[in-house]
Amino acid sequence: MESLALKIADKSARVAVIGLGYVGLPLATGFAKAGYPVLGLDVDERKVAALNEGRSYIQDVESADVAAMVRAGRLVASSDYDALADADAIFICVPTPFDAMKAPDLIFIEQTARGITPRLRPGQLVILQSTTYPGTTEEFVLPILEESGLKAGQDFYLAFSPERINPGDTQFTVENTPKVVGGLTPQCTELARALLAQLFAHVHVVSSPRAAEMSKLLENIYRSVNIALVNELALLSERMGMDLWEVIEAAKTKPFGFMPFYPGPGVGGHCIPVDPYYLSWKAREYDFYTKFIELAAEVNQAMPYHVVDLVAQALSRQGRALDGAQVLVLGVAFKRDIDDARNSPAERVIELLLSRGAVVSYHDPYVPRYRVGRDVFHRQERWLESVPLTDEALAVADCVIVVAGHKVVDYDRVLRQTRLVVDTVNVTHGQRGPGLAEVIRVGAPLPEHSG
Ligand SMILES: NC(=O)c1ccc[n+]([C@@H]2O[C@H](COP(=O)([O-])OP(=O)(O)OC[C@H]3O[C@@H](n4cnc5c(N)ncnc54)[C@H](O)[C@@H]3O)[C@@H](O)[C@H]2O)c1
Numbered sequence: 001m002e003s004l005a006l007k008i009a010d011k012s013a014r015v016a017v018i019g020l021g022y023v024g025l026p027l028a029t030g031f032a033k034a035g036y037p038v039l040g041l042d043v044d045e046r047k048v049a050a051l052n053e054g055r056s057y058i059q060d061v062e063s064a065d066v067a068a069m070v071r072a073g074r075l076v077a078s079s080d081y082d083a084l085a086d087a088d089a090i091f092i093c094v095p096t097p098f099d100a101m102k103a104p105d106l107i108f109i110e111q112t113a114r115g116i117t118p119r120l121r122p123g124q125l126v127i128l129q130s131t132t133y134p135g136t137t138e139e140f141v142l143p144i145l146e147e148s149g150l151k152a153g154q155d156f157y158l159a160f161s162p163e164r165i166n167p168g169d170t171q172f173t174v175e176n177t178p179k180v181v182g183g184l185t186p187q188c189t190e191l192a193r194a195l196l197a198q199l200f201a202h203v204h205v206v207s208s209p210r211a212a213e214m215s216k217l218l219e220n221i222y223r224s225v226n227i228a229l230v231n232e233l234a235l236l237s238e239r240m241g242m243d244l245w246e247v248i249e250a251a252k253t254k255p256f257g258f259m260p261f262y263p264g265p266g267v268g269g270h271c272i273p274v275d276p277y278y279l280s281w282k283a284r285e286y287d288f289y290t291k292f293i294e295l296a297a298e299v300n301q302a303m304p305y306h307v308v309d310l311v312a313q314a315l316s317r318q319g320r321a322l323d324g325a326q327v328l329v330l331g332v333a334f335k336r337d338i339d340d341a342r343n344s345p346a347e348r349v350i351e352l353l354l355s356r357g358a359v360v361s362y363h364d365p366y367v368p369r370y371r372v373g374r375d376v377f378h379r380q381e382r383w384l385e386s387v388p389l390t391d392e393a394l395a396v397a398d399c400v401i402v403v404a405g406h407k408v409v410d411y412d413r414v415l416r417q418t419r420l421v422v423d424t425v426n427v428t429h430g431q432r433g434p435g436l437a438e439v440i441r442v443g444a445p446l447p448e449h450s451g
Pocket residue numbers: 018019020021022023024041042043044047093094095096108111112129130131132163164165166167270271
């Protein structure tokens with residue numbers, strides 16, 4: 001333990017990061033910038049090649065930083081697990097999706113752990129960062145690593161530290177967002193804490209990997225439930241002829257006891273629609289049903305259906321049918337100003353529009369190609385390509401739906417050039433007037449109320 005602690009203190013500890021995606025790459029470059037020699041390991045050869053050429057493929061990581069670290073010899077990428085033999089600390093940042101039945105799919109964690117086991121050597125520290133259910137580190141990763149013949153907490157060290165990266169957020173970054181960690185033993189915790197403290201401004205220690213795993217799920221379930229709450233109130237507000245956006249602005253002036261959440265087209269990304277299910281799946285082992293998680297998912301998953309109903313109703317008020325209508329979707333990323341479109345609500349919105357006969361195109365400056373039709377509808381999978389946001393594209397659209405409100409889009413222009421806008425994220429702020437498109441906003445009075 002002492003030798004690793006010394007290496008952490010004098011920055012000679014070699015840090016390996018497995019999985020160089022949205023989570024792993026900022027961590028790898030962060031440690032390299034902090035002065036540590038870093039090995040990045042990924043099975044995706046294209047990512048490995050890009051990094052070794054000094055190119056970043058993640059919006060939040062500057063290519064100039066990658067290039068500088070590669071040139072300085074502090075960042076090396078590889079797809080060869082043998083390179084782990086030199087590592088002192090190994091972070092695991094691989095995906096944790098769910099399967100078709102929404103059960104945890106730990107295949108990537110398993111592959112990674114099985115890649116580490118034959119190379120594990122005494123004194124190494126392994127920190128799992130992938131979001132997962134409480135118990136994964138101890139019940140799933142630990143037994144695989146101990147197949148090496150080494151004992152955790154004695155020969156090597158094991159901890160869980162959840163990731164809090166918020167893609168596209170320039171205010172809260174890897175360096176200034178506090179980090180939670182829980183190790184298998186006090187030594188495991190202390191070594192993991194000491195290493196993380198080199199990069200993160202504050203490290204909060206918990207008693208076990210399970211507590212750290214659960215804290216991440218609590219954070220995401222909290223978001224999911226609160227988003228569902230405002231989504232439900234958005235439906236009520238529409239019916240009551242009230243503007244929930246105005247109400248939220250008012251409520252958020254309370255300086256304590258209230259945190260604003262906003263309605264929208266549904267939830268997306270790798271976290272909010274996925275992580276809560278990791279806990280509800282685990283809870284069943286204890287004869288326990290997590291009702292808030294299920295309820296929030298039910299409300300949030302209904303939003304794309306509601307959005308498409310709003311489009312159909314608005315068109316029908318104009319004497320048009322959704323069948324055959326030209327619909328332009330603005331923004332398919334799962335939230336504004338990012339290029340990540342995984343599990344985006346745009347997918348279901350587009351599938352529903354297509355299944356009801358609409359002719360759909362989309363524009364997203366950050367997502368050049370977009371795949372729809374993969375799952376429940378068993379429709380044929382198809383790729384769409386982002387169309388330029390020309391005056392002509394806006395003029396021919398019977399309806400424009402704003403799903404992700406990227407700031408680079410000129411919504412005033414959209415309102416001037418098109419006829420009907422369904423705004424799910426309040427980028428139009430209820431603007432109306434002669435020469436502007438009719439606007440239907442989620443959570444705001446529908447035209448029969450606004451006159
Ligand atoms: N993206 C986020 O905003 C975010 C935030 C917090 C937590 N997380 C969690 O962090 C984890 C990683 O998410 P991400 O968004 O970085 O995923 P990602 O898909 O962007 O990156 C994962 C990387 O792992 C690589 N990989 C897969 N299997 C591998 C293997 N066996 N060996 C080596 N590399 C392998 C993939 O090629 C990919 O580059 C997930 O558990 C996720 O839930 C993500």
